[in-house]
Amino acid sequence: MQRHLISAADLTRDDAVLILDTAEEMARVADRPIKKLPTLRGRTVVNLFFEDSTRTRISFEAAEKRLSADVINFTAKGSSVSKGESLKDTAQTLEAMGVDAVVIRHSASGAPYRLATSGWIDAVVINAGDGTHQHPTQALLDAFTMRRRLIGRDAGLGKDLGGKRITVVGDVLHSRVARSNVDLLHTLGADVTLVAPPTLLPVGVESWPCEVSYDLDATLPKSDAVMMLRVQRERMNAAFFPTEREYSRRYGLDGDRMAKMPEHAVVMHPGPMVRGMEITAEVADSERCTVVEQVANGVSIRMAVLYLLLGGNEPAVTHTRTTEEK
Amino acid sequence: MSKILIRGAKVLGGEPQDVLIDGETIAEVGPGLSAEGAEVVEADGKVLLPGLVDLHTHLREPGREDSETVLTGTRAAASGGYTAVFAMANTFPVADTAGVVEQVYRLGREHGYCDVQPIGAVTVGLEGRKLAELGAMHESAAGVTVFSDDGKCVDDAVIMRRALEYVKAFGGVVAQHAQEPRLTEGAQMNEGVVSAELGLGGWPAVAEESIIARDVLLAEHVGSRVHICHLSTAGSVEIVRWAKSRGIDVTAEVTPHHLLLTDELVRTYNPVYKVNPPLRTERDVHALREALADGTIDIVATDHAPHPHEDKDCEWAAAAMGMVGLETALSVVQETMVDTGLLDWAGVADRMSFEPARIGRATGHGRPVSAGEPANLTLVDTAYRGQVDPAGFASRSRNTPYEGRELPGRVTHTWLRGKATLVDGKLT
Secondary structure, X not given: OOOOEOOHHHOOHHHHHHHXXXXXXXXXXXXXXXXXXXXXXXXXXXXXXXXXXXXXXXXXXXXXXXXXXXXXEEEOOOOHHHHOOXXXXXXXXXXXXOOOEEEEEEOOOOHHHHHHHOOOOOOEEEEEEEOXXXXXXXXXXXXXXXXXXXXXXXOOOOOOOOOOEEEEEOOOOXXXXXXXXXXXXXXXXXXXXXXXXXXXXXXXHHHOOOEEEOOHHHHHHHOOEEEEOOOOHHHHHHXXXXXXXXXXXXXXXXXXXHOOOOOOOEEEOOOOOOEOOOEOHHHHOOOOEOHHHHHHHHHXXXXXXXXXXXXXXXXXXHHHHHHHOO | OOEEEEEEXXXXXXXXXXXXXXXXXXXXXXXXXXXXXXXXXXXXXXEEEEOEEEEEEOOXXXXXXXXXXXXXXXXXXXXXXXXXXXXXXXXXXXXXOHHHHHHHHHHHHHHOOOEEEEOEOXXXXXXXXXXXXXXXXXXXXXXXXXXXXXXXXXXOHHHHHHHHHHHHHHOOEEEEOXXXXXXXXXXXXXXXXXXXXXXXXXXXXXXXXXXXXXXXXXXXXXXXOEEEOOOOOHHHHHHHHHHHHOOOOEEEEEOHHHHHOOHXXXXXXXXXXXXXXXXXXXXXXXXXXXHHHHOOOOEEOOOEOOOOHHHOOOOHHHOOOOEOOOOOHHHHHHHHHHOOOOOOHHHHHHHHHHHHHHHHOOOOOOOOOOOOOEOOEEEEEXXXXXXXXXXXXXXXXXXXXXXXXXXXXXEEEEEEOOEEEEEOOEEO
16 A cells, blocks of 8 residues: 555555455444544644535544544644645644644645655645545545445455446536545446536546446436435536526436435435435435445544554554453 | 857758857858957857747746846846847736836846847736737837737737737737637646546636637738747647638747647646646647647747746645746757757757747847858757756746756857857856
8 A cells, every 4th residue: 555545546456445344343443332442542643624624524533533643633724824824834834743644635636645745744644635636535435335335344344346336426527526436436346437417527537437427317227326426506607507406307316216226226425415406305314325324434434544554564453352342 | 349260060950160250240151260360169060050039938027036037037048049038028017018118128138148029918917908009119119029918818809809900000910828718717737638537627728729710810801910829739730720721921839848748747746847828638749749840830939937936836726837948948849859850950940040030020130140140149069968957047947847857958159149148058
């Protein structure tokens, strides 16, 4: 595995399966009365958030704390960044304080890559979402959720998603979640189909390792999982689609459409959902929708990533579990 | 002024000859000239070219002296073998009045490294709404003949038409930065396979091509000449080729970086590769080389765009667009055009000196290397190969995309009207 986690495309199949398997171990910790491991005791992790994202920040923070890391939260608002300090200076300030890992969220595509490769800092860099580029831990938690639901918690260990048919629907153009998922799901052997109006697909999408369709109804019966992406209402002002209603009619997932999916198929959403836009309440609140599970799985995945990038060679859970379970 | 004898130089890449400079002019060209009373420069098989002329330079003065001044920029020009540069109008204040262009012109003359020919803005403040006083700038001491809102496109078709028409009265030319603004809102790089992957806003080829198509048709309609700045796509080449075949008076330039680099480099997210128009694809690069070779593209222009370090030492989206180019242009042209067999040295003289001087009406520049002509000359060691080291640049800025890259050719001497501005690679 590479030293940093910048892009889902950097992970090999074996890296990804190792992360998913490790996350299953981490998930067991969450079932215990005391949800804490000593693995990262004495290590310092900074959550460096230049863009608002309470959910992702809280998820990383929970993961870091469960691994006993010292956590520093840095949000750009109200900090020197809003007074014009550069990413480089912010990074070097943190470096001087001796941080071991930086979890970075940034509105500029490539900012985590720059942080990891420009020689500004030595710390491990974990991308928590950059612009419209990548969000690798989201893709990992999505894959984790799929493997559990479609193969099984124990049955899935050591396995990839070979042959699973995954449909991703919505604003692919502006979505780092879509990019990360296409990369990771392809690596894990799944067959991915993107469904969107042509205006919300990037020029160049034809080179991605996936299929592209404009027809949701034709794709649903051939899907094991359907991932709905958030579509911001403002997009219609830039003529990406005519109206909210037309978008919902053509690309939204409602109960009737969900009925076209195979019985075992699940509905996923990275959140936050825009109910009434890409997904109806009926679907969002149904048994088949994994949104809440995805949030829980996110903590396990982030624990696994932090452990594998920072924890070194000592076992994460096995030893601790036996002593604690006595 | 004393005499200088350049001994054994391949004039425009031909057979070795001697060239005698007397004062400000070339006195004699031929084999075995007498060195009596002259300082001798042993050319030793180096190639002698007419002093290079850059139709597209950003000198940043007035306003951004932290990135370049007329002095540092003209020193960089002399280092790169240039004897004349056209300074773009997007300074602070904008070069849209006679006062500003005269200041820039005079600074160039005073420093004496390279003639500076200011370009005037087409519209007041580069805002695209109201024509600047084009006639006043032409009649000023600076004698402006090239007008451009470079950095911004004159996107209003009526304003563009009027500008094309108006400058006919004094033989001027409008140099268009072809970029349809609505199609490039938030644009960060070439739109294509790489931008889709990197999640960076796309700058589609059609945003350039649609403006070029419109402008060559406007030029035809009103019977004006038009110049296209930094043409960057294969489609633009086809449009210019078509326009020329129709007899439209259009000329076009290509930058060295668009002849060598592609958008694959953006995968590094290193803003040193961020430039406008953006680096395109391999296919575009090859089309541009072919077009420069066959004359569809008339000239090489650097679009030398200095930026301070902090404007490039940051995340991609926050970085400024542009690259310095004066000190590496000839090497890149040798690498991409000469060493590939697409162009000989006479062709280089044509594309980098004769034609840019003709398009910009720069008197005394872009003249043949023959007796009686002004002694504006550049001596190039074409056998040299070495790594680009920005620490050695004369420019105040270091934003080169070629750092550490091995390139051929090195300018060893530059003469401006008989006065050496560069000797053995060192500025005088």
